[in-house]
Each structure stands twice: as structure tokens, then as C-alpha cells.
Amino acid sequence: xxxxxxLIIYEQGAEEYSRTGIFFGNFIMLLWIxxxxxGCWFLSPLAAWIYFAFxxxxxxxxxxxxxxxxxxxxxxxxxxxxxxLSALLFKKGxxxxxxxxxxxxxxxxxYGLLTLIPLVLIIISLFQEFTVLKIVVLIFLLLVSxxxxxxxRKKSCAICKMRLICQGCAVxxx
Numbered sequence: 001x002x003x004x005x006x007l008i009i010y011e012q013g014a015e016e017y018s019r020t021g022i023f024f025g026n027f028i029m030l031l032w033i034x035x036x037x038x039g040c041w042f043l044s045p046l047a048a049w050i051y052f053a054f055x056x057x058x059x060x061x062x063x064x065x066x067x068x069x070x071x072x073x074x075x076x077x078x079x080x081x082x083x084x085l086s087a088l089l090f091k092k093g094x095x096x097x098x099x100x101x102x103x104x105x106x107x108x109x110x111y112g113l114l115t116l117i118p119l120v121l122i123i124i125s126l127f128q129e130f131t132v133l134k135i136v137v138l139i140f141l142l143l144v145s146x147x148x149x150x151x152x153r154k155k156s157c158a159i160c161k162m163r164l165i166c167q168g169c170a171v172x173x174x
Contacts, residue, residue: 008095009072013161016077025080025156028148029059032114035141039118042125042134051117058110061089066103069093072161079156099165107168115145 033055041048068074068086072095075087098104122138150170157163157170 008165009161010163011161012159013163014159015161016073017079017081017156017159019077021079021156022077022081025148025152028144028152029080032141032144032148033059035137035144036114036118039122039134039137039141042137043121043128047121054117055114059114060085063103063107063110065090066101067098067107070095070098070101070103072098079160098162099167104167111149115141115149 033052036055037048037052040051064082064086068078068082069090070093071078071083071086073083074092076083078084118141119138122134122141126134126138154170157166160166160169163169163171
């Protein structure tokens with residue numbers, strides 16, 4: 001078991017991530033969800049509440065169960081601290097199942113929807129009534145999404161122990 005684990009784990013990766021980085025990453029995630037919720041509100045308060053519930057349940061619970069339980073960082077401080085959250089909510093899975101996990105396949109879709117849903121609803125609401133606030137929220141949502149999905153992810157993946165087996169890794173491996 002240890003031999004197999006050594007073959008799949010990126011040994012140079014961080015054992016745990018910095019608390020400052022974890023705090024900042026979660027702050028950005030909250031801004032992303034808040035901007036998306038606010039953007040949905042322009043079209044419909046009900047749509048905003050549904051979006052908010054979807055985001056919290058999928059990001060905070062479902063993905064933690066189907067991704068984090070099989071991760072090396074289960075019960076450790078990963079880039080967002082979700083390994084610790086996962087350990088509080090669910091029992092540990094098998095690291096060998098990480099790359100086969102349905103979570104690895106649907107996570108990009110879930111995160112994509114966090115941007116796509118409010119983006120579409122903001123654009124629809126702009127046709128109903130143009131306001132500068134809608135444009136500001138739209139731009140802010142795109143900036144936060146880009147930062148979280150590209151810049152922050154690339155930095156986190158670069159030092160992740162799971163980068164060799166993670167299909168969602170944003171860093172090219174040698």
C-alpha cells in the first residue's frame with residue numbers, strides 16, 4: 001500500500017497549506033458565491049436563493065464528500081482547508097479511488113455553473129433594464145471566477161501532493 005501511495009503522490013508537494021492562503025482562498029470563494037447570488041437577484045430573488053443554496057450545498061457538502069474523502073489532504077489543511085471540513089463531515093475514503101471519483105469529473109461543471117448561471121441571468125436582466133451596477137457585478141464575477149479558476153488554482157496545484165493523479169490539475173506534470 002505504501003509503495004503504491006509513493007507512486008501516485010507528488011513527494012515535493014506541501015504537507016499542508018498556509019493558513020493565510022486558506023483564509024484568502026475561502027474569502028475569494030465567498031466573494032464568488034456572493035457575486036453570483038447578487039447577479040441572480042437582478043432577474044429574480046427566487047433564482048438568487050436557489051443559486052445560493054446550490055452553491056453552498058454543492059461546494060460545501062457534496063464535493064467535499066465525493067472529492068475530499070479520497071484525497072491525501074483528508075483531515076489536513078489543503079489549499080482551502082476543505083480536507084479538515086471533509087473529515088468533520090464524512091469518513092475517510094481511499095486515496096486510490098481519487099482519480100476514479102465522480103467528484104473529479106463533475107467538479108469542473110459545478111464550478112463552471114457558479115459563473116455561468118449568474119452570467120446568463122445578469123445578461124438577461126440587462127436586456128430588461130440596463131444599469132451600471134449590473135455591469136459592475138458582471139465584471140466582478142468574471143474577475144473573481146478567473147482568479148479562482150485560473151490563477152489561484154495554478155498556484156495551489158503547483159504544490160499539491162495530488163497533482164500527479166488529479167485530472168483537474170492546472171499544472172503540467174513532467
